[in-house]
Amino acid sequence: MDENEAERARAYWRANLRLVGSLLAIWFACSFGAGIVLREWLDQWRIGGYPLGFWFAQQGSIYIFLVLIFAYVVLARRIDRKFGVED
Amino acid sequence: MSTQSLIYLFVGLSFALYIGIAVLSRARSTGDFYVAGGHVHPVVNGMATAADWMSAASFLSMAGIIAFSGYDGSVYLMGWTGGFVLLALLLAPYLRKFGQFTVPDFIGARYYSKAARVVAVVCLIIISFTYIAGQMRGVGIVFARFLDVSVDLGVIFGMAIVFVYAVLGGMKGITYTQVAQYCVLIFAYLVPAFFISFLATGNPLPQIGLGSHLNDGSGLYALQKLDMVLQDLGFGAYTSGTKSTVDVFAITLALMVGTAGLPHVIVRFFTVPKASAARISAGWALVFIALLYTTAPAVGAFARLNFVQSVEEQAYPSSPEWFRNWEANDLIAWRDKNGDGKMQYRPGDAFEGTPIYTEEATGPSGERLLDNAATKNENEVYVDRDIMVLANPEIAKLPGWVIALVAAGGLAAALSTAAGLLLVISSAVSHDLLKKTFHPDVSERQELAAARLAATAAVLIAGYLGIYPPGWVAQVVAFAFGIAAATLFPAIFMGIFSKRMNREGAIAGMLVGLVFTIAYIGWFKLWNPAANVADNWLLGISPEGIGSIGMVLNFAVALSVSAFTRPVPADVQDLVEAIRIPRGAGAATGH
Known part of the structure; x- marks a missing residue:
């Protein structure tokens, strides 16, 4: 690897870490946050017949997990292209 | 037709299908046997992963656990799905880019050490056998209840079926039978759930039904009514739960991280063509899993x-x-x-x-x-x-064919998971121990024969555990997740995300995680079950959740040991650089 390429690889990795870090922050917030730590407090609101915190724990976090993975698929591909490292 | 003959028909047809697929997709090389040649379409792999992942416990036990523990059951719902986010974002694409056959392959190469590889093999075998014993038992129970044969005979039937497609077809046979098994099990799970939700609320979608009004004229939401009925009888409210917040937190974390560290799940992502396909395949896997996991809370509550x-x-x-x-x-x-x-x-x-x-x-x-x-x-x-x-x-008074379908679905769930586990056990023995550690000069044909032999031996041991289940089997499913969380996950994660983690650190971390987790679970579950109460737990964390502490210990030990020992060789640092970049997937290593 020449110097340019090495620098580009480092920049790619930093961009990737930022993306993964922000998605994992949401992952943590919806499950451990809304579904567990804040569950009782959130239960004062309802979504249909579900208490809100209970809904996050048994339904909502799973839907959010799905969105997170597909968001990662799309955004990671965009970063791959930007840095010219797509497979 | 009577319900009993319908059951024989459905189970017989599904078994014929699995065997037919196995015969059509026989493995011809070690690449076929270990990773299905590395050319599985991401959606197909996602479906196979879902079947691989959803075991007899997901299909048979989870809704029951939720039914009787209400909110506390959330640990399984979040834990067993959230792990796929970790897998997709932190492990799968990089391991695919690394591009070899097994999890110990990665650990052995990344930590430039046969010792690290052998420690990984030991963890893998403990995890997989703990898990598989429960699957064979699940097969036996379904046979006994629905097919009027003894549990033992049921286990032997199950072993014979798994033997045919796992030993002949290897990963290639397993992949395509798992796709068929996924279709059987999800159909079998959703059909009764639609009926039950529709009968109770008038809405056939269970995810919506559970949040709807009951149509019994009470004007109450389903969950409101359930809370009321249970509290009238002196139970706690269904939507509140009884576990402490810290314990729920720790169990969920251990299950999530453990899921991401289970070898039979990780290895499925070695079968897709490239790194970006591994990301999307993890997404599809979670789609197929979420269909069952978002339905289970409704099944549990209405039940x-x-x-x-x-x-x-x-x-x-x-x-x-x-x-x-x-x-x-x-x-x-x-x-x-x-x-x-x-x-x-x-x-x-x-x-x-x-x-x-x-x-x-x-x-x-x-x-x-x-x-x-x-x-x-x-x-x-x-x-x-x-x-x-x-x-x-x-x-719910559903017709006989629905009962027959559920029987076939329970068997599909147990068999597909058992097959995936057998495969990682056999490849750990033939590839990691035989080829890469003790006899590097075996030919490919000999290695393939050894893989089949190892799979056969593993089927026999699994069957034995199913027929003579050690009393601890049901007690220690926590072992599999706890050990995966405390050993393999941190080692793989640091191998990708830290260029400075070295051989000494990784081995020390895995050993501490392994010993601590086994000792804690063993103490409370096997040697001194009477002491298994919240007052005696470390930080209020039950044995089910202790894998999360094991993981923290692993990280802490690995980081401190690596700070005081020799740095990582330059060629291994190049390997890490190479797996971080998607371009060039398919090449075995970066050098």
């Missing part, structure tokens, strides 16, 4: 409601037929403590332990009598929570 309403204050002779069917199978019991001839369902155990029926003796109402010591509370009803999914179609 609990139906159960309470058909049992409470019911005179035994007028109890529903399913109640007596399952009593005949030893899984339900009633002890008329107050002698009023009616069943009272209350909190607490109706008697001590699992039911021991008095031979042939029946009580005044016709119920089977019990030898167990009575407890002092008012509860008179014992129910094994594992029966909920199997009994659901009967409780």
Whole structure:
């Protein structure tokens, strides 16, 4: 690897870490946050017949997990292209 | 056609399908056998991963656990799905880019050490055998209840089927049978769930139904009614739960991280063509898994409601037929403590332990009598929570073909997981131990033969564990997740995300995680179960959740040891650089 390429690889990795870090922050917030730590407090609101915190724990976090993975698929591909490292 | 013949028909047809697929997709090389040649379409792999992942526990037990623990059951729902986010974002694409056959392959190469590889193999084998014993038992139970054969014969049937497609087809055969098994199991799970949700609320979608009004004229939401009914009987509210917040947190974390570290799940992502395909494949896997996991809470809640309403204050002779069917199978019991001839369902155990029926003796109402010591509370009803999914179609009075479908689905779930586990065990033995550690000069043909031989041996051991289950099997499923969380996950994660983590650090971390987790779970589950109460737990964390502490210890030990030992060689640092970049996937390593 020449110097340019090495620098580009480092920049790619930093961009990737930022993306993964922000998605994992949401992952943590919806499950451990809304579904567990804040569950009782959130239960004062309802979504249909579900208490809100209970809904996050048994339904909502799973839907959010799905969105997170597909968001990662799309955004990671965009970063791959930007840095010219797509497979 | 009678329900019994329908069951034989459905189970027979599904088995014929699995074997047919196996014959069509035989493995011809070690690449075929270990990773299906590395050319599986991401959606197909996602479906196969879902079947691989959803075991007898997901299909048979989870809804029952949720039914009887309410909010506390959330740990499984979040834990067993959230792990796929970790897998997709942190592990799968990089391991695919690395591009070899097994999890110990990665650990051995990244930590430039045969010792690290062997430690990984030991962890893998402990995890996989713990898991597989439960699967074979699940096969046996379904056979015994639905096909009128003994549990032992059922296990032998299951072994024979798995033998054919795992040993002949390897990963290639397993992948395509798992796709078929996924279709069978998800159809079998959703059909009764649609019926049950529709009967209770008028909305056939269980995810919406559970949040809807009941159509019993009460004008209450389903969950409101369930909370009320249970609280009237003295139970806690369904939507609140009883576990402490810290314990729920720790269990969820251990299950998530453990899921991401399970070798039979990780290895599925070695089968797709490239790194970006591994990301999308993890997404598809979660789509297929979420179909079942978002349905399970509704199945559990409606089952609990139906159960309470058909049992409470019911005179035994007028109890529903399913109640007596399952009593005949030893899984339900009633002890008329107050002698009023009616069943009272209350909190607490109706008697001590699992039911021991008095031979042939029946009580005044016709119920089977019990030898167990009575407890002092008012509860008179014992129910094994594992029966909920199997009994659901009967409780909801669904037609015979639905019951037959559920039987075939339970078998599909158990067999697909068993096959995936057998494959990682056999490849760990033939590839990691034989080829890469002890006899590097074996030819590919010999290695393939060794893989088949190892798979055969693993089938026999699994069958033995299914027929003679050690008493601890049910107690220690926590082992598999806890150990995966405390050993393999941190080692792989640091191998990708830290260029400075070295051989000494990784091995020390894995060993500390392994020993700590086994010791903690072993102490409370096997050697001193009487002490297994919250007051004695470390930081209030139960054995189910201790893998999360094991993981933290692993990280801490690995980081400190690596700070004081020799740095990572330059060629291994190049390898890490190479796996971080998607371009060039397919090449085995970066040098």
